[in-house]
Amino acid sequence: MFDSILISHLAELSKLKFTDDELLKITENMGDIISIMDRVCDFDENGNFEEKRLDLSKNIRQDEVKESLPRDKALSNASEMDGTFFTVPKVV
């Protein structure tokens, strides 16, 4: 059943935060959506319908050392950095 406990668990997995009003709204939306997704539960076919994975092993490129993105370009879109590293609140 789609309830606030499940929504809170999913929000944690998704690294999202909601206000109480937003939780109510999204619980309702998700309930409607899941009732459509439930159609897949009726799928009951004999036969091997496991996913056939593509063999892409021939497409893998050689492991060669190449230039990567220069540091200044890699930092250019960061909101907070010190010119060398991205900066974040203390983690440990």
Added chain:
Amino acid sequence: MLSETLKTATLKTLSQKLKAKEFSATELLEAYIKRANAVNSKTNAFITLCEETAFDAAKSADKTIAEGKATTITGIPLGVKDNICTNGIKTTAGSKMLADFIPPYDATVIARLKNSGAVILGKTNMDEFAMGGSSQTSFFGGVCNPYDLSRVAGGSSGGSAASVAAALCPAALGSDTGGSVRQPAAFCGITGLKPTYSTVSRYGLIAFASSFDQIGPMAKTAEDCGILLGCIAGFDNNDFTTKGLDNIDYTVKIGKDIKGLVIGLPKEFFGDEIDAEYKQAVLNAAKYYEKMGCVIKEVSLPSLKYAVSAYYLISSAEAASNLSRYDGIKFGYRSKNGKTYEEIIKNTRREGFGDEVKRRIMLGNYALSSGYYDKYYSNAVKIRSKIKAEYDAIFKECDVILTPTAPSVAYKIGTKENNPAQMYLADICTVTANITGLPAVCTTCGYDKNGMPISFSLTGRAFDEATILGAADNFERSFERREAQI
């Protein structure tokens, strides 16, 4: 006058006129920029107009044309959906999360366009992170349909569709994960193609669902779509899913006879969920093909009833993974709220993403989470295999499959987009091409009582874009297309 030429111009005719020196690439660009500046506020098709870099590209194109080295797209101004990275030019994916993001590299398709001398006119508006079917979820405001500004342009490539329909550019690139090239093309009365999965590199395409995403051309004709596809398709070392399909002429069947083509009509695509007037226009298109000597066959796709659910479960699961990179740390929007690393990330995602994106991420994590994986994601993957098998069986008897592109014409803004579940169901006509990876083209086949475009789609065998483009072109040559009066 050049400005009048723009309204009915195709990529091909403009290319011919550029080579014949009827006008220069710079003059052509000036005319499009003038029109875009005058009209864009009505449709909101473009998020960014790239005037400075476009003029540099146009001047370079003029030199190439003068030297006699022009390709078919040298000097042609193009719109590019704003989820395709353009070096040094803001690329937002229609989201607050990337509102100020400036990529430090070009997507492979952009590099190919630049090498061919195309001119990137601007970045087109879209549903946020390509999640939507209306182009109303953009952080930069919704896109209005050039045929009726009170209606949606469709999505998620609504800006690209509207820009072509409003003659702000002769062609554009969109991306299609569940119908996002074809549905807006249908709503805006133009032609759109989703290539076979792996035809076009996804390197530099902001990822939504990696096993479905494909960049596709949008233009006024199937021939133009074929020309543009030929420029962007091909093997790419940076996308190991791409096939080695370089230098293919996708226009090889344009103008050719289609007598004997076997066209399948799957009965499940013509049920009560399709508007009656829409259905009739699509069936009339089938009758046209019969008159041209094609064989029309009724076929069946019994697993269609599971298609929308399977699509949303798989695509949302992939999106939940792909969008986990948006945490505000290395690029993109970062929240000012929060003292800890975890709080910053959660607040960033709370403030940076819109509601639809959040719903899809939640749905994706639901499908993948312990206790639900087998029931939802695992079943969805099996359904995907079953649908592929059913299409394979149809293509043993048929060359192409004809279906409506959407259940209805473009609707009034504000009437449907606020019901997510109903919006998802409306993708019934388009998602199977993404589920199977098959190519599909759509083109206009009629107009409803309010003058809104009606469209049919042709789905083909894998890598057989030439056949579906040829068949669409054949129809277009006899069909009297109406331009949007904007």
